[in-house]
Amino acid sequence: MRLASLLAASLALSASPALAQLQNLDEQLRTTPIRPEKLADNFYVLFGVGGNIVTSIGEDGVLFVDDQFQQMAPKYKAALGELGGGRVDFVINTHWHFDHSDGNQVLGPEGTRIVAQENSRQMMTKNNVIDLVSQKRDQPAYPAPALPVITYDSDMRMHFNGERIDLFHFGPAHTTGDSAVIFRSHHVVHLGDVYNNAGYPFVDAGNGGSLSGVIEFCQRVLSEIDESYVVVPGHGPIARYQDLVDYVAMLTTIRDRVAALIASGATLDQVIAAQPTSEWDEKKGNPTNFLNRSYLSLSRP
Amino acid sequence: MSTIRVALAVCALHAASAAAQQDFSQARITARELAPGFHVLVAGGGGVAAGNTVASIGEQGVLIVDTQFPPLVPMYRTTIASLGGGDIDFAINTHWHDDHAEGNKVLGPDGVPLIAHDNSREMLTRHNSVNVVRTVLDQPAYPALALPIVTFDERLQMHFNGERIDLVHVAPAHTAGDVAVIFRGRNAVHMGDVFLSAAYPFFDVDNGGDFDGLIEFCRKVLGEIDRNTIVVPGHGEVAAYGDLESYVDMLVQVRGRIVALIAEGATLEQVVAAKPTAEWDAKYGNPTTYFIDRAYKSLQPRQ
Numbered sequence: 380m381r382l383a384s385l386l387a388a389s390l391a392l393s394a395s396p397a398l399a400q401l402q403n404l405d406e407q408l409r410t411t412p413i414r415p416e417k418l419a420d421n422f423y424v425l426f427g428v429g430g431n432i433v434t435s436i437g438e439d440g441v442l443f444v445d446d447q448f449q450q451m452a453p454k455y456k457a458a459l460g461e462l463g464g465g466r467v468d469f470v471i472n473t474h475w476h477f478d479h480s481d482g483n484q485v486l487g488p489e490g491t492r493i494v495a496q497e498n499s500r501q502m503m504t505k506n507n508v509i510d511l512v513s514q515k516r517d518q519p520a521y522p523a524p525a526l527p528v529i530t531y532d533s534d535m536r537m538h539f540n541g542e543r544i545d546l547f548h549f550g551p552a553h554t555t556g557d558s559a560v561i562f563r564s565h566h567v568v569h570l571g572d573v574y575n576n577a578g579y580p581f582v583d584a585g586n587g588g589s590l591s592g593v594i595e596f597c598q599r600v601l602s603e604i605d606e607s608y609v610v611v612p613g614h615g616p617i618a619r620y621q622d623l624v625d626y627v628a629m630l631t632t633i634r635d636r637v638a639a640l641i642a643s644g645a646t647l648d649q650v651i652a653a654q655p656t657s658e659w660d661e662k663k664g665n666p667t668n669f670l671n672r673s674y675l676s677l678s679r680p
Numbered sequence: 681m682s683t684i685r686v687a688l689a690v691c692a693l694h695a696a697s698a699a700a701q702q703d704f705s706q707a708r709i710t711a712r713e714l715a716p717g718f719h720v721l722v723a724g725g726g727g728v729a730a731g732n733t734v735a736s737i738g739e740q741g742v743l744i745v746d747t748q749f750p751p752l753v754p755m756y757r758t759t760i761a762s763l764g765g766g767d768i769d770f771a772i773n774t775h776w777h778d779d780h781a782e783g784n785k786v787l788g789p790d791g792v793p794l795i796a797h798d799n800s801r802e803m804l805t806r807h808n809s810v811n812v813v814r815t816v817l818d819q820p821a822y823p824a825l826a827l828p829i830v831t832f833d834e835r836l837q838m839h840f841n842g843e844r845i846d847l848v849h850v851a852p853a854h855t856a857g858d859v860a861v862i863f864r865g866r867n868a869v870h871m872g873d874v875f876l877s878a879a880y881p882f883f884d885v886d887n888g889g890d891f892d893g894l895i896e897f898c899r900k901v902l903g904e905i906d907r908n909t910i911v912v913p914g915h916g917e918v919a920a921y922g923d924l925e926s927y928v929d930m931l932v933q934v935r936g937r938i939v940a941l942i943a944e945g946a947t948l949e950q951v952v953a954a955k956p957t958a959e960w961d962a963k964y965g966n967p968t969t970y971f972i973d974r975a976y977k978s979l980q981p982r983q
Contacts (some may be wrong), residue, residue: 439829529917530834531835532834532837533834534833538827547971
């Protein structure tokens with residue numbers, strides 16, 4: 380538990396520059412409340428520990444995008460009650476990483492229907508190791524009731540609480556099983572960890588994630604939405620269309636620099652020494668782990 | 681035998697607003713186990729002509745394919761209970777025609793998640809007319825709670841009762857929103873009305889159905905299954921791989937003949953008179969009630 384916590388903390392950490400605050404995940408899980416931020420009537424982002432949750436509450440019931448850690452489930456259920464919601468009818472997992480889907484192990488056995496991209500479900504059926512650079516984190520296979528019951532390859536739709544919800548997968552990005560979830564009436568997209576608004580992104584290159592894939596995934600999402608959209612990141616504060624445009628521009632510049640360095644024969648240490656992210660480090664934090672995963676991703680044929 | 685064939689023909693014309701002529705008080709559900717925890721539920725009696733329902737009953741609950749008519753819902757719920765099942769957890773519509781989807785009006789409001797192809801949901805939101813040649817059936821828009829909550833275009837997977845279930849849409853066929861539902865563990869497929877085991881197919885041409893698409897659809901499914909796969913038709917007796925294969929062979933030959941006749945400038949009456957289906961009529965019934973008419977329309981050269 381202790382090791383898991385530490386490792387978990389470090390994954391969350393890759394999403395946050397506030398490293399010191401995340402030293403003790405157990406403490407966080409115990410003390411951090413759910414903080415709802417209202418986007419519209421009956422439509423909220425729930426901040427807690429782990430990935431940001433989007434929830435739609437209405438006549439068809441309650442739909443979640445992502446479900447954080449098991450320990451947060453009692454808290455978000457209580458918060459949901461205060462917001463007028465009942466049981467969670469559907470959860471969409473943006474991807475299989477524990478800080479976004481561990482709550483499946485509470486909600487699934489209670490009858491919540493879980494939806495995910497096919498590759499994410501396959502990962503959840505296996506024991507995985509997530510190489511966070513600073514540490515390696517084990518994520519054991521989930522029990523059957525915690526697994527998605529509905530999966531898709533490239534796209535599917537839900538029709539819930541009076542609006543159409545588009546699920547898109549645009550190839551390997553943060554992981555090989557990412558979903559963007561677009562709420563067409565609310566003009567909101569949840570991008571999971573393909574978009575990190577709390578630091579540089581973590582590319583799970585050890586499990587097939589791809590930096591160029593992150594860029595392409597975001598570009599495809601941008602072409603599906605417009606400037607009126609609210610963009611919910613996997614971690615960090617709620618953003619706007621332009622923030623995602625800026626993120627893509629940053630990643631493209633960094634990707635091109637790192638790719639050029641690799642083409643010229645640079646080692647990882649040489650790439651780090653070249654400081655290809657320098658103009659964003661003040662805002663995004665220490666780039667070392669990000670560059671490590673980027674280097675691995677871009678070194679592949 | 682001929683009464684069965686007539687009944688099937690009526691089914692193929694999907695009894696639709698025929699709900700009025702059906703006496704549901706005389707109807708009953710017959711269950712047949714195709715594999716452990718896997719049953720086909722067939723409505724019969726009272727002139728009732730609903731699509732075949734398949735039910736998976738297991739540790740995760742109950743999933744059905746096609747929902748028949750509202751008065752039949754309590755009946756098949758009772759049947760499911762007698763087979764050891766509880767509440768229905770998911771219902772898939774193979775397409776939007778009322779003899780396969782009207783039960784949504786009971787299940788949806790009860791909270792059962794409904795799953796269908798994008799185009800089928802779209803049709804269910806509208807008032808439609810289905811031209812079955814002898815008459816035109818009316819299908820009003822469904823209320824919101826009877827509409828599918830999950831839709832897809834090409835493929836969707838479910839993972840239920842220990843097996844993977846593939847939902848596959850290929851092309852416009854019987855309708856523009858058909859789904860084949862392939863149960864990988866049980867090795868069975870529900871074809872909806874893309875395949876009828878003892879009647880010619882009905883192409884809902886005025887709503888986007890298509891003869892060539894139906895052949896393509898069946899071929900795609902044949903490529904996804906194997907010789908041991910149980911093939912459940914939209915109506916009629918449960919069939920086997922070889923039955924679907926010979927159905928495709930029949931359609932390919934009939935298509936060739938009708939296309940040739942059209943190319944020669946034949947009218948519909950001349951096509952009918954040419955008896956392009958003669959050697960199969962003993963198996964699939966009278967081809968003139970709807971089949972040749974819809975085929976003739978579907979196979980007109982595209983402008």
